[in-house]
Amino acid sequence: MTSSPSIGRRQLLTGALGTAAALATPGLLAGCGDGGSTGNSDQNRASGSARLPNYLPYTGVRPDLRGNRQGLLDAFLKYPEPPVRATDGPPGDGGELSAFVLTNSPVPPAVGQNPFWQEMNRRLGVDLRLTIVPNPDMPAKFATLVAGDDLPDVIVPALFTPNGLPAGTANLPAWLAAKCQDLSPYLSGDAVHEYPFLANLPTDAWRDCRYNGGIYGLPVPRGIGGxxxxxxxxxxxxxxxxxxxxxxxxxxxxxxxxxxxxxxxxxxxxxxxxxxxxxxxxxxxxxxxxxxxxxxxxxxxxxxxxxxxxxxxxxxxxxxxxxxxxxxxxxxxxxxxxxxxxxxxxxxxxxxxxxxxxxxxxxxxxxxxxxxxxxxxxxxQAQATNNFTAFKKADEGRVRALLKVCNWLAAPFGTEEWLLRRYGLAGVHYRMSDGGPELTQAGVSQTVLGIRYIVDAPDVIFVPGEAEATRKSYEYQASIIPTAVKDxxxxxxxxxxxxxxxxxxxxxxxxxxxxxxxxxxxxxxxxxxxxxxxxxxxxxxxxxxxxxxxxxx
Structure with a gap:
């Protein structure tokens, strides 16, 4: 189908898929079946059961223009120099980590021909086994994944495709309960503080991860500017x-x-x-x-x-x-x-x-x-979550190992880790220009692994190399967010x-x-x-x- 010419990327999916979806390219994901309804009580999306993670802001980097609790994002006129080293070594244990992820860019070179992928493996201390799916193919691929019942460790995007489940299967909450890990024991309340970068994610973003009385995923947060x-x-x-x-x-x-x-x-x-x-x-x-x-x-x-x-x-x-x-x-x-x-x-x-x-x-x-x-x-106001990521059911040791890696992937803006995750290696994948990273051709082709859709740091307002443009974006959002209406x-x-x-x-x-x-x-x-x-x-x-x-x- 064609989209309304008035509808932007985010609203097309949130307007059509409601609160069960967020950002995507123009186009609607058609329903794949009419699985039996379980209603809308605490049985499926419980708003009051699991305690949300207790927010613990990261203070290692100071923004140039500070946001506020109304939803205005922090803004940075240039990338901090030198960037902050926020971790003390690889979080992984040297084993494999499989993930089903999406990309809005051409699929990058495989790990053997991709220095960025190789560097991410080294810095994370894992062997990333990624199934990278172009966004237009995501509904069909996700349905195939679910039907095959051979799930990877990390599944993106549960939130994008709630109607991606094939005909005859249960709805999204029932599928999450049957196949995915309830993360509440590891993330509810102060438990999240064991993973400080996850604790730094905004509270509203976690609300979209609650189903069946528990927390069933990690959010990729976004600002509420609609x-x-x-x-x-x-x-x-x-x-x-x-x-x-x-x-x-x-x-x-x-x-x-x-x-x-x-x-x-x-x-x-x-x-x-x-x-x-x-x-x-x-x-x-x-x-x-x-x-x-x-x-x-x-x-x-x-x-x-x-x-x-x-x-x-x-x-x-x-x-x-x-x-x-x-x-x-x-x-x-x-x-x-x-x-x-x-x-x-x-x-x-x-x-x-x-x-x-x-x-x-x-x-x-x-x-x-x-x-x-x-x-x-x-x-x-827009939805505070771009998507969320579910984990396959696993024992406690495996869950904690995955959370450690995901905590690293949520390292905030201004850190070495964020810069590597988004832009790759200096001199190979990007160069600094006027206080902002600028991708090289190698960076454009190699860095789009889709890992930013597993989990991400809180978003910021930042136009690389354009301090005045950053300031104008910040001031514009500061003017509209105080009166923005929440659905x-x-x-x-x-x-x-x-x-x-x-x-x-x-x-x-x-x-x-x-x-x-x-x-x-x-x-x-x-x-x-x-x-x-x-x-x-x-x-x-x-x-x-x-x-x-x-x-x-």
Missing amino acids: TLMMRRDDLFKSLGADPQPESFAEFRAVCRKLTDARANRWALAQAPLDFVRQMLGNPWRWKMEGGRLVSAYESEEFRQALSDTARLVKDGVVHPDSFSNNAPTKKWFNAGSATMITDRYTAWPQFYAENIAGPDFDIGGMRPPRHEGGGFAATW PTLGLFSDTWSRRSGQLGTIVNDAQMDVLSGRKPVSAWDEVLKQWRSTGGDKVRTEFEEAIANSSD
Whole structure:
């Protein structure tokens, strides 16, 4: 299926797969079966049973711009020099460690032809046996893995593909209970302090690892900055456009000013449905009203956002090829063919790394104005977890050995360990430039082992070699996070959502495409909503309401 042009990488999966999934490339993972539901009580996703790990912040590195408890990330204007050595030797015991991981890049050379892989084996003290799967192939490969019942030590990504279980098997919580290790005895409360870098992971990220009353995985945390509107400030300046309109009408006028089809330039890389929804106060997915969950799709604000965004498309201010499959929206933004794009904060450094506009290239962030004016509207908080990693059932000695290696893999930003894990060997895989590591060609091809999806350090705001760009990203997030709205279902589980979210997402996204492209009127949404409800939307609502009622935090 095709994705809505308004939906970014993270929201496409979280919007379609709900709280049981997170970041992935555009595309929905279709449900693989209708395993019997176990409901949504403490029996499967227990919010109040296992104690979350007690947070113990790492203090060995000091950020240049400090984050806060509201969710603002620490920021670093340059990589610490020299980096901190945070460990005193390999954590492994010399044995094998098998892992099923993913990559968003071409599969790297095998260990025999890969000096980075060899160095990771040496520094970890293990023989990494990695099954590296390209992200588009992950649902099928994961289903095959589960069906074969020959599991590796470490399984990524349990959170990405809850509906990747083949037909006839149990749902995700039941599968975790049957096949995967409950890590609660090793990580709950102060027990996690034996693994200080795991203890440094933010509390909210651990919430997505709790099933069956226990902790069933390690998180890969991300910041809560959700769908953001980024703009090419260099182009706004040269074209004399207002970088911060104060209403939808002003935003529409700015888009018209920026668009010049003869110059191969459009205001928007994709239809900005999410941005307009935020202007109208429409929630990301759900909101609580009178003790009941109400879907974002059920409100008049959503219909208004559809109508307004369709007008922008009709105005011709959206790139005309944005409705095509796999539209290269990021490349348009970098090339200046589009002056605005909606994406996660993680795209900010990516744009600078791929900059083709020269030294004047400059990105800023636009806050959503209230639709009729009068201040700023709230953005949405994103899920605090990118994915989580499950362990195959094992004895205590093996579990602790795996946790020691994973603790090393979670070493924080600013350490030697983080730099090696992300960028490889100095002079071989990267070189330092203006205070930031820059990958060589060998680094680009060899370092994408997928190990960062096993577990990762807390994310930070950092644009390598671009101190001012880092500062602007930090200041933008500092302006939006205090008022960002958290979806009430984040961190909770619905069995129906995990199995039917692909189908539900197809219903919604295809209908959005029809309206935004002018093929159907906004009034057609009423029938879409009926189909969404009867296909599983109402059952999802009920299960999430039960999960909220059973939640203790």
